[in-house]
Amino acid sequence: MKAFKRAIAATELLLILPAALFMVALFMRNVQPEAYQPAHTAALIVNWYAHGPVWLTLWILLMAMPLAVLLLGGATLLRTWKQDAELRQSARQIMASIRAHFATLLVALATLSAAGILAIVAMHAISD
16 A cells, blocks of 8 residues: 555656646746846746647646646545544644644744745845
């Protein structure tokens, strides 16, 4: 069973990779001027997706493959959830821990969000 889950995980990573590459390239091309790396390479990737055949780039790489990952992953998680009592017990413990420390979790999330926002603003300020 463990080998089956590993094969599913590897398949899902391969299927999601083209869409993830595109999303990262969209972000990276706006980080700094296109004349510099890695923004130039990211712009080339985005342009390839934009000017490639629509059936390949939009329908297959950006829609069908992520949809396959969603369906396959959802089915695998549902199957595992039904079969594994230890997983269900662990999830209950995690939820109890979250409820017990909810305020601390919110502080941590707000702090991480602030760090992310400051990083984005700093990158924007540096690139201008």
